[in-house]
Amino acid sequence: MRPQVWTGPVDLPHKVAAMPDFWRASGFHLLDRDDAGRLAVSDDFLRAYFLRPEMRPVAESCPAERTLNQTLLEQPRLAVPAERLAAFADADARDNYRVVLAFRDRLVAAGTLEACYLGLFRAGPVNVPPLFLDQLVHVILRNALDRAPSGMKARAGELLFREQKVTIEDGQIMAADAETVDMYATTGGFGSLGRLVVEAQTPLRQISLDVIAEESEDIYWTRDDRHDLVIDLTFARAGLDALCRVLEAWVAHFLGIAVRIQPVQEISDKKWVWHTGLDAEGSKLLNDLYKGAEVEPPRLENLLSLFRLEFEDSAAMQRDIAGRPVYLAMAKTADGKLRLKPQNLLVNLPLARAV
Numbered sequence: 001m002r003p004q005v006w007t008g009p010v011d012l013p014h015k016v017a018a019m020p021d022f023w024r025a026s027g028f029h030l031l032d033r034d035d036a037g038r039l040a041v042s043d044d045f046l047r048a049y050f051l052r053p054e055m056r057p058v059a060e061s062c063p064a065e066r067t068l069n070q071t072l073l074e075q076p077r078l079a080v081p082a083e084r085l086a087a088f089a090d091a092d093a094r095d096n097y098r099v100v101l102a103f104r105d106r107l108v109a110a111g112t113l114e115a116c117y118l119g120l121f122r123a124g125p126v127n128v129p130p131l132f133l134d135q136l137v138h139v140i141l142r143n144a145l146d147r148a149p150s151g152m153k154a155r156a157g158e159l160l161f162r163e164q165k166v167t168i169e170d171g172q173i174m175a176a177d178a179e180t181v182d183m184y185a186t187t188g189g190f191g192s193l194g195r196l197v198v199e200a201q202t203p204l205r206q207i208s209l210d211v212i213a214e215e216s217e218d219i220y221w222t223r224d225d226r227h228d229l230v231i232d233l234t235f236a237r238a239g240l241d242a243l244c245r246v247l248e249a250w251v252a253h254f255l256g257i258a259v260r261i262q263p264v265q266e267i268s269d270k271k272w273v274w275h276t277g278l279d280a281e282g283s284k285l286l287n288d289l290y291k292g293a294e295v296e297p298p299r300l301e302n303l304l305s306l307f308r309l310e311f312e313d314s315a316a317m318q319r320d321i322a323g324r325p326v327y328l329a330m331a332k333t334a335d336g337k338l339r340l341k342p343q344n345l346l347v348n349l350p351l352a353r354a355v
Helices: 043-049 062-072 082-087 089-111 112-121 132-146 153-160 178-187 191-199 214-222 238-255 280-291
Strands: 164-169 172-177 229-232 259-264 275-277 304-312 324-331
Touching: 043 089, 062 082, 082 089, 089 112, 112 132, 112 238, 132 153, 132 238, 153 214, 153 229, 153 238, 164 178, 172 178, 229 238, 238 259, 238 304, 259 275, 275 280
Parallel strands: 275 324
Antiparallel strands: 164 172, 172 229, 259 304, 304 324
């Protein structure tokens, strides 16, 4: 049995330079920008997929698999007929290659990562593994934030492609990387040794994660790929403001439209005409509130923040609602998870024309 976990491209020679350099695991350094500032699909980026452990031959691999892997490293855009995969002796290897080659073909056909990502949500049901989508968001957002990074904005940006575990205490909303929290819960941060200790029910010393703050946000650059910093998403705090700036940059990068986003504590607009959730729970809550449906208190307590989005140029909006705000919501699940859907801000805004 082969591993099925996907974590994105591996390291290859540096191409795109930026200061400070961050999120190297995204594969940004394997890409070049086109004239429009989009990330053009490169052979290096494609080649990285075939260097992943899930794709590399193992001791038991058959000659057909070994030959194809080497050929794709040399020619990462090579068309691979179904009969060539059928010659593989290992079923898991066949499945892995089918999935990766289908995704590679989408990238090549789109030409840029941005076009590929946007096209996925305009072509009907999305049949791409979620981890592939997260990896696209990771590298595209790295591109969008490249010219004006800050540690706080970069940490806030992680919410767009990594699930968070939310804790609310004394009115403070703290978000930590869910995978990191799970790792500490099972190993105490001590790897395999820690897992053995946990399984033996031996208490570990308590380990707390650092909270990123405005005065110390530069610590992010030394641990940007560790995902071990907590961000405060409480209303009127720097973390929530940083998330607004990231969302503005996301919309501008894809749609070429300037919007202003700010947190609000309630929606008291009698002419409320448009809304979208930043996640599945937020969407459901806004839909029910808009229709005037009764929302039970435990469910309403999952609401983390409301936002007001305004277009700087109302001519970019649908004519019948031009000048009206768009309301957004962010909510956790009942078990405290927060999983943003950044595509919602690209396909659910009331635009005057298709972008």
